[in-house]
Amino acid sequence: MDREIRKLNDTLVNIFNTVMKMEEEAIQKASYDDISITEVHTLEAIGTGRARTMTHVANILGIKVSTLTTAVGRLVKKGYVRRFRDEADRRMVKISLSERGARVVREHEAFHEAMIRAALSGIPEDSISRFVESVGSINDFLLMRRSTAYARKREFKLSAMKLAGNELPVPIVQAGMSIGVAGSRLAAAVALEGGLGLIGTSEIGWRTKGYDKDPLTVNLRVIEEEVARARKNVEAGGGRGLVGAAVMWTHRDAGKYVKAAVKGGAQVIVTSAGLPKDLPAYCSDRKIALIPTISSRRAASAITKTWTQKYNRTPDGFIFQGPLAAGLLGFKESELEKACGDRYKIIAEVKAELGKLENCPLIVGGGIACREDAEKVYDYGADGIMMGTRFVATEECDAVRRYKELYLNCTENDVTIIRSPMKTSVRVMKNSFADSLAATGRED
Template sequence: MENLVTNLLGIHFPIIQGGMGNISDPNLAAAISNAGGLGTIGVGTTSVEECDRKISTMMENTDRPCCVNIPVSVHPEVSRIVEMVIRKEVPVVSLSAGNPAKILPRLKEKDIKVICVSSTVKQAKKAADAGADAIVCEGYEAAGINSLNESTTMTLIPQVVNSVSVPVIAAGGIADGRGMAAAISLGASGVQMGTRFVATKEAMFHRNYKESILKATDESTIIIGRPANKIRRILKGNYADKLSEIEDGPIEMFMEKTGEEYHEIGAVEGDTDNGFVNSGQIAGLINDCPSVAELMETMVTEAKETLKGSIGIL
C-alpha cells in the first residue's frame, strides 16, 4: 500500500502507532514496525533513563523504522530527551502537546523525520511552516489527552488536507479497514491508532484493560476535565466516576489524579478502582485480539476492498 507516508517513513503500510505515554510497550512498538507499520514509544513523563531503556529495547527488536513521541509541554526534560533520540539515531520523532518550533530544527538538522500532532488547522499550518514532514490530525474521538477544540476526525482531516502541502495522517476513531478507507477518502495518506493496538496479542497491558476494550460499547468512554480545561477520554468505571466528582474542584487535585502514575495503575496493574485507562470512542467496534501482523494485513485488505466497492457504487 505504497503512498506518500510509506515512502516518507520507509514503511510498508501507512499505519502508525500513537504514543502511549508512560505505559508504552517497546515490544509492542517493535512488533508494529516488524509488521510493516511504524511502532512508537511515547515518553510521557517517564525518566530519561527509563526512556533510554525502552527505546533501546524497541530498536534491538526491529530493524525497521520506528518512532519516539515527545509531548513537548508535558515531559520535564524535553531537551535531554531530544538529545537522547539523536544519539540513539531514532529515525522518526513525533511531537505533540505543545509548540514544536524550537525542537523541530534540531531534529531536522540530524535528518530525523518529524511528525507533528495537531488538532486544529491553525496548529497544522504552523507545524508545516516550521518544517514538519507530516501532520497527524487527531479528532476528539481519540483516547487520552485531547484538544479543547473537540473537532471530530471527519471534519478536521479534509480541512487540514486543504491547508498544508505535507502528508496528513488521520487519528481518532479508526480501528479497521473501513475507517482507514474513510480517512483516505477524506484526503489522508495514513492512519494513527492507539486503542486498537491495546487489544493485540503482543500488547503487554493487563488483561483487565484488554477485556474492558473487548467488552466496550459505543457508550463506554467518557470525557473528563472540561471544567479544568484539561480534557481526556477514558473508559467509564469506578475511578472515572471519582475523577468526574473532582473535576469541578481544585485543578491541582484533578491534575494529580489524572497523572501518569494513575494511568499505569489502571493499564499496567489492572486496578481500575484506583487508576484509569485511556480509550477512544472506537472501542465499541473492537471485539477480537489478533496479532499485530494479522490486524494490519486485515485492515489493509479491507480498506482496499472498501475503496474499490465505493468506486463501483459510482
C-alpha cells in the first residue's frame, strides 16, 4: 500500500506540473503573448458575465484585495480588464473583462476542454464515471483541507449579519414551521428580540373560514395578513429584527406564496424542499433577502449559477439544513448515518463555496439546542444558526397548547424517520399517521 501511495503522490504532482507547463505552452502559441498563466487565471475569476467587485474576485482566487489590485492594474494597462465605479454606488469599484480579455478566457477554456477530452479518450467508456467519482473524492478532501481557513479561533460571538438591504442584529433564525405552527405571533416575538422570525406558509389558512372550499385563495390572503401583522407588531414594539416567510418550493403554488408574502411586507424569503432555481422571478425587489435551504455544496453552486445567468443576482445567504434537523431533510434515509458523521465537513465545504460570493452568510440548522452546539458549527464557518423545535414550546408559538405539550413530553424513543410523500426523509414524532406513511410511502 505504501508503494501505491507514493505512486499516487508522484502522479498527482506530475499532473499538476504537466498541466501548468501545458498551459504556459498554450499561452505562447495563442493570440496573446503578453500575459502570464497567473493573469489568465485572474481573468477567469473575473469571468465573462456581469461585473464583479474586487473583494468578490479576491475571494474566488483566495488572495488579498491588495494583491489583486496590483494584478488588475497591470491587466487594465494591457487592455484585458475594465475598471470603473458602480453607477448605483460611486464608492464601489467594479471590474469586468474587455473583449480582448473575454477572448483569452474563451481560448483558455477551449484548451482545457480539449485536454480533458483527450485524457478521457484512453479510458474505457464504462470506467469514466468511476474515474470521475474518484477524482472528485480527492478534490473533496482538498476542499475540506482548504476549508480549515474558515475555522474561527476567536471567542464565540453572535455578530450582526447583512441580509440584502437589511441588518439582522441577532443571527438567530426561527424556523418557518408550517400549518399554523409559526405564525405572526411567534415571528414577531423573535424579530422584537433582534432575530429573524419566519412565518410558515404551507396550508397556513387551514383554520380560516372558507379554506375547505377555496384553500389557495384563503392561504394567499392569510399569508399576506400574517406577514403584515407581524411587521406591524415589530415596528410598534421598536424591534430591530426581521420578519420573513418560509416557502416549500415543491408546493405547486410556491411562487404565488412568495408574491403574497412580499405583498404583506416580508423582508426575507426562505425556501426549502427543492432547488428554487426560479425564485427571483417571483421577487425582483433586491432589498428583500432570498435565502434557499440546501444540504450540500453542490446545491449551493447550482442555485448560484442559475441565478447569476438568468437573473443577474446571487442568493443573499444560504441555510444549511443538516441531517439532525426535525422535519424535512435533504438526505435519503440510507444517507443519514453517513451525513451525520460528515455534518461538519459538509458545513465547511458549503462555507468554502460561499466564499466565492459577496455578502452571502451561511446559516446552519439542525441539532442545535444550546451554546455548545452553536459554537461547534461556528468553528466550521457558520455565520448564524436556525432553530425550530426550541421555539415550539414557547408561549408565543402559534400552535395549540396540546401540540406544544406533545413536544414537551416527547423523548428520543418517540421520534422516527420516515419517507414523506415528497420522497424525502422526514424526522417526525411517532403516531398513526406517521405509521401509515412509513408503511405505504403516501397519505391515505
